[in-house]
Amino acid sequence: MLTLLHMLSSIALLVWGTHIVRTGIMRVYGSHLRRLLGQSIRYSPLAFGAGIGVTALVQSSNATALLTISFVAQGLMTLPTALAVMLGADVGTALMARVLTLDLSWLSPLLTLLGVCLFLSRKQSRAGQIGRVLIGLGLIILALQLIVSTATPITEAHGMQVLFSSLAGDTLLAVILGATFALLSYSSLAAVLLTATLAGAGLIGLPVALGVIIGANIGSGVLAWLNASLQSAPARRVALGSLLYKLAGLAVLPFFGPLVEWMGTLGYSAQTQVIGFHLAYNTLRCLALLPTVSLMARLCGYLLPERKAETGIAQPRFLDPAALDTPSLALANAARETLRIGDLVESMLARLQDVLRDERPEAGDEIRRMDDDVDALYSGVKLYLARMPREDLAEQEGRRWAETIELTINLEQAGDIIEHMLGKIQRIKTTQRRSFSPDGLAELNRLHALLSANLRLGLSVFLSSDPQSARQLLEQKRQFRKHERELAHAHVHRLHHRVMESIDTSATHLELIADMKRLNSLFCSPAYAAIEADAASPVGKREESGEDPLPSGASANGAAV
Known part of the structure; x- marks a missing residue:
């Protein structure tokens, strides 16, 4: 029971670390990131690159989605451009997952020490917020180490082996599990990092891990849709298009068995294979779908037509x-x-x-x-x-x-x-x-x-x-x-x-x-x-x-x- 509690607290620390990094980056560089997105409104490839860069900084495709949705809601960005940004955001998340799973154990105490010193000494300044970001990065690395150390005794428990072995034959259930965790943690990045760590510790097999990765991507799309559900129709179209693009990734499921067998012959560790699959899956999917942003924009416009509700009272336009x-x-x-x-x-x-x-x-x-x-x-x-x-x-x-x-x-x-x-x-x-x-x-x-x-x-x-x-x-x-x-x-x-x-x-x-x-x-x-x-x-x-x-x-x- 104590081991399970340690595992859950480590997961909570991972989620909290990603939240601190996201909010700290947004407070310090939020206006610059918004300007970067605003300058990429003419060309889809440029918008795609902007989505990668912004998401790599804030470590959250959901944060990029909120920025993009606000642009579209205010009429500052077209829907095809916004969809290109969202595709880039998926690739940005995969890149950050690869960076954070490197052996950075020596970096965690250094980042935490520097971050605490900066934050406590200059809390209200930009340097204090940068310290907040450093604290978050240190917590993420520490949380991943704690997950690895607590996963070892869990793998030896017979009940847990039976539970995860039951997922091995049901890829769709693993996808649902990944989507659920991404929703609960408010971060697909946290879900991916946890999955890669558990796979590296031997707690879950490669087929289950890859299914959870696909589900985590879909969960981030559902999360963006829920965040935009109360906004205007243009804003909801961005979230809908992103969700449909993520659901399009389910097309890989018919080839899932041969793909897992081929990856098993590569000789890499389970953690490396999971992170590599996440990066390749998102990159290839997004590059293949990038030329279709105009078609997807028309489809979303058809599915979510503009409905003008005249209430007679003015409504705020810019309070994002x-x-x-x-x-x-x-x-x-x-x-x-x-x-x-x-x-x-x-x-x-x-x-x-x-x-x-x-x-x-x-x-x-x-x-x-x-x-x-x-x-x-x-x-x-x-x-x-x-x-x-x-x-x-x-x-x-x-x-x-x-x-x-x-x-x-x-x-x-x-x-x-x-x-x-x-x-x-x-x-x-x-x-x-x-x-x-x-x-x-x-x-x-x-x-x-x-x-x-x-x-x-x-x-x-x-x-x-x-x-x-x-x-x-x-x-x-x-x-x-x-x-x-x-x-x-x-x-x-x-x-x-x-x-x-x-x-x-x-x-x-x-x-x-x-x-x-x-x-x-x-x-x-x-x-x-x-x-x-x-x-x-x-x-x-x-x-x-x-x-x-x-x-x-x-x-x-x-x-x-």
Whole structure:
């Protein structure tokens, strides 16, 4: 019983090591790997090579599948190219399995020692994450050694010999066993390494081991399908095509008996034969299927047609869950979704001007609908950012996280203010049957134009973090305050001269000016974050001359003094 427990713990250590390596590589080089995949979208052979390279680094074809699926879901990669990447990922997994089964016992303690020192001393930095990768590689090698040492007494147990001998005559059962283990371990690489190690220890025969290898490949395809099952149809087509390609490998089963006999005559060890079969099987299968990616793409499109479900509420487009292990990518996705919210708020402002001018009666309904969209996207971004482990974020990433969540909150509040302004305008025009004076309407339109310009510049500052643009935005905020005071005084002047329309709409007019003032403060908030980030940078510190970079009349928290 204790020996079996040691075996299971060794397997768990192997799975955990592959997980640590995958997540560490994704956090450090995830953006570079995504860029590598993105640059290979034109040619299938190049995409095939990119799939090999990315998978060799992250040691997981499933991680490559998640990246590729996210590209297709966002419309950044065509389906044939994505399928070529997935074929390359299968070859990349086989190459890493060959490397990790070399005699690297001397390397395990060295990698673990270096990794722990780097991770504990510089946990939040890139060097700390590289240390995490080294720890994972050391654990993988150690786990393989432990599996070999614990497999020896298990091979001597009569019950285990009977169990595995029963698999020798049923290749299909061995395939199912391999697929099941790949699903449970979340890694076909772990399944292949374990199988090769057990075969080398004599616990399982060569026919069973080869069947488990084929099943592990299929299990990784099923795993990718399960991960994509809740995504859009284009994303599910990638997973379906990859799964069908892996199932196509079952074509080798009719030739399984002669193949095993021929391999037995080569004179290599069982472990070498298993790893060699895995590499040759994946390489030949993928090279043979690479010319068919266009046909497979059409087949997947036929099996999974696009079904448009109109819910009336906007859905997030860029919040890819697969990117959460890579903070830089996840933050970029959240920023793109935040810009969508900004575009919606800008459209709401444009419709509000139509309501002011009585140009489009249906503009009010559009504003209310877009406010629902803003609320939906805000909830999506908020929950997405909440799923990011902030303790793993570097200082700059933590600052960007805070900037993004603050802007989304401000934009959501802006949407609510615009909807309330709509209600005030409609109450004046429909319920009370009154209208603004020509001068009053011109003043509101003038403020509206300044407000729209500040919103666009604020979104640009959020995207670029340019300190010069941030200072320009703060200057425009000051000019807006100046215009707002002048227009409020002009309105009171009209009241003094008994302008009837101004008297009837006075309260609403002043409330709208106050609402626009609040909107302007919300839209200009990214400027403070950009200036503070510039002051905290080495360049900003060298350029400091001792005077406050903020304009007079503004405080560091974005509120007027």
